Amino acid sequence: MSSSTIATGARMAPVAQRRTLGVSRAELRWLMWPPLLFFVVALGLPMVALVMQSLEGGGAAYPGMFSVPAFLGSLGRTLLMALVTMVLTSILGAVYGLALVASPAWLRIVLLAALMLSLWTSVMVRSFGWMLMELPKGAIYWFLGLFGLADEPLEIYQTTFGMYPAMIAVMLPFAVLPIMSALQSIDQEQLKAASVFGAGPLLTFRTVTWPQMLPSIISGAVLVFVMALGFYVTPLLLGGPSNMTISGVINSQLKTANRPDLGAAMSILLVGATILIYLIADRLFRVSEKWG
Amino acid sequence: MSTTVGRSLGPYRLPVIVIAILASLLLIVPFLILVATSWTSGSFILFPPEGFSLRWYGEVLGDRRWMGAFWLSVWESALATLIATILGVAGAIGLTRVRSRAAGRWIRTLFIVPIALPPIAYAVGLYGVNLELGFLRGTLVTLVIGHALVALPYVFVIVSGGIARIDPALRPAAWTLGARWPLILWKIELPALLPYVLSGALFAFIVVFDEVVLAVFLLPPGTQTLPLKMLSAASEAFSPELTAASTLVSLLAIVVLALVPLLTRRRGRRTVPRRRARPVPAVTEGVPE
Numbered sequence: 001m002s003s004s005t006i007a008t009g010a011r012m013a014p015v016a017q018r019r020t021l022g023v024s025r026a027e028l029r030w031l032m033w034p035p036l037l038f039f040v041v042a043l044g045l046p047m048v049a050l051v052m053q054s055l056e057g058g059g060a061a062y063p064g065m066f067s068v069p070a071f072l073g074s075l076g077r078t079l080l081m082a083l084v085t086m087v088l089t090s091i092l093g094a095v096y097g098l099a100l101v102a103s104p105a106w107l108r109i110v111l112l113a114a115l116m117l118s119l120w121t122s123v124m125v126r127s128f129g130w131m132l133m134e135l136p137k138g139a140i141y142w143f144l145g146l147f148g149l150a151d152e153p154l155e156i157y158q159t160t161f162g163m164y165p166a167m168i169a170v171m172l173p174f175a176v177l178p179i180m181s182a183l184q185s186i187d188q189e190q191l192k193a194a195s196v197f198g199a200g201p202l203l204t205f206r207t208v209t210w211p212q213m214l215p216s217i218i219s220g221a222v223l224v225f226v227m228a229l230g231f232y233v234t235p236l237l238l239g240g241p242s243n244m245t246i247s248g249v250i251n252s253q254l255k256t257a258n259r260p261d262l263g264a265a266m267s268i269l270l271v272g273a274t275i276l277i278y279l280i281a282d283r284l285f286r287v288s289e290k291w292g
Numbered sequence: 293m294s295t296t297v298g299r300s301l302g303p304y305r306l307p308v309i310v311i312a313i314l315a316s317l318l319l320i321v322p323f324l325i326l327v328a329t330s331w332t333s334g335s336f337i338l339f340p341p342e343g344f345s346l347r348w349y350g351e352v353l354g355d356r357r358w359m360g361a362f363w364l365s366v367w368e369s370a371l372a373t374l375i376a377t378i379l380g381v382a383g384a385i386g387l388t389r390v391r392s393r394a395a396g397r398w399i400r401t402l403f404i405v406p407i408a409l410p411p412i413a414y415a416v417g418l419y420g421v422n423l424e425l426g427f428l429r430g431t432l433v434t435l436v437i438g439h440a441l442v443a444l445p446y447v448f449v450i451v452s453g454g455i456a457r458i459d460p461a462l463r464p465a466a467w468t469l470g471a472r473w474p475l476i477l478w479k480i481e482l483p484a485l486l487p488y489v490l491s492g493a494l495f496a497f498i499v500v501f502d503e504v505v506l507a508v509f510l511l512p513p514g515t516q517t518l519p520l521k522m523l524s525a526a527s528e529a530f531s532p533e534l535t536a537a538s539t540l541v542s543l544l545a546i547v548v549l550a551l552v553p554l555l556t557r558r559r560g561r562r563t564v565p566r567r568r569a570r571p572v573p574a575v576t577e578g579v580p581e
Contacts, residue, residue: 031386046417129322230410
């Protein structure tokens with residue numbers, strides 16, 4: 001054993017006995033520094049490259065991006081889309097999470113299996129599935145036809161309205177899983193106590209269940225919101241060209257308009273906003289600590 | 293145990309369950325439709341499908357372009373997963389040694405932030421790195437590094453959840469018996485964490501295998517990963533070949549992840565449970581138990 005280990009251990013031992021016992025500096029150096037260095041390379045370098053690329057036109061890209069006609073529209077649309085997706089997904093996620101702990105065992109397995117199937121299959125594959133549902137003569141049309149409800153081909157494919165069910169379905173697992181784990185750790189005695197003292201279902205829910213769900217609902221909602229800001233594939237496939245998100249505009253700046261500086265400036269805006277929102281929410285609601 | 297929550301809902305339990313069942317249809321039905329259309333014997337996407345044949349599966353499996361894209365995806369994702377797993381496990385274990393609470397919180401946030409990173413902006417940044425460092429052009433280096441970063445949070449979260457279940461007395465015990473930290477890590481911590489490491493790695497693999505946006509920007513011209521091939525196939529024409537390929541990939545993901553509990557069941561039981569079960573880490577539910 002190295003002398004430094006003994007020294008550190010002896011110095012630390014009286015202060016905090018539990019975890020720090022026998023933690024050496026070498027240990028931290030070998031465990032913590034490689035991932036941190038990786039973050040510098042894998043996260044830091046691309047961000048530096050983005051800044052450099054955006055400054056290529058002498059900084060004109062920053063005011064310039066606001067004069068790109070598609071940009072402001074897509075900015076508003078992306079924010080609205082992320083907000084709507086977040087709200088709907090959170091509500092549905094809360095109900096789903098409740099049902100996961102409140103339903104009989106066989107149904108719980110079915111609900112959980114649906115969630116896991118969805119989490120494990122590719123986002124693109126799931127978007128393809130929704131395309132097949134929503135195509136003018138797709139599965140929804142066929143289903144409505146069974147009841148004689150559809151006489152002409154549907155017009156929901158590549159509309160704003162047609163985009164949301166798919167986006168909610170893609171995001172739902174991220175909202176449900178934290179809520180489910182919070183509900184599973186609810187103290188059963190509190191619920192029993194509530195019913196012993198005569199509280200009805202609504203009062204019990206409001207005073208016992210809801211306060212313990214809320215932090216997880218919020219952290220799920222934050223995650224869904226920031227992920228929806230960067231959404232690309234699902235809106236592209238289901239929203240069509242009229243529902244282009246910021247990601248779509250960035251892509252077209254690079255691939256068709258050939259303005260990498262504008263694309264980089266927009267990317268910085270998008271990354272900056274996303275990380276800022278995440279960090280603020282993280283400080284306020286301790287989002288990261290809900291994950292593991 | 294959980295039925296107490298159910299009972300506490302009283303008459304509101306039924307509507308809650310009904311809504312959840314409808315929501316679960318939202319998750320399952322599109323997938324079933326996708327699978328069904330790939331069974332068609334005709335040449336077009338139709339629902340309900342015409343006849344039944346597995347011809348399109350044969351087409352995909354026999355096509356060198358599909359299979360080439362598939363194998364490129366497999367080894368590229370495997371490499372990224374390997375990097376993410378080593379770094380994620382080191383980070384999760386290392387974090388328990390960090391003494392400052394504030395530093396610990398920031399580091400935890402740093403490890404989770406890549407989940408929130410908008411893929412397209414990150415891809416543009418990596419593309420810029422490719423341009424600046426010319427020797428990387430035409431290689432898969434930036435793609436692998438980028439995918440490793442995207443996968444890292446999943447490994448980190450799942451392994452962190454596992455660490456909380458290791459008996460906290462084992463480490464000091466080994467230490468007072470004279471074991472140095474590499475030995476403690478090798479003999480005590482890693483074996484106990486193995487199921488979590490495995491499921492974290494598999495989860496990371498599935499996530500990376502599925503990732504398309506980074507691939508759009510970073511693949512050298514002329515190469516295609518499977519998701520990119522699928523995306524370009526979707527923009528050309530939506531064919532039964534595409535739905536068959538989608539079904540095959542999904543089946544593969546499900547089979548791979550279903551192996552986790554089988555592989556780890558025996559080991560999982562041996563980890564010492566804490567007195568009061570800690571809430572199961574979100575992403576891992578249903579994966580490692």
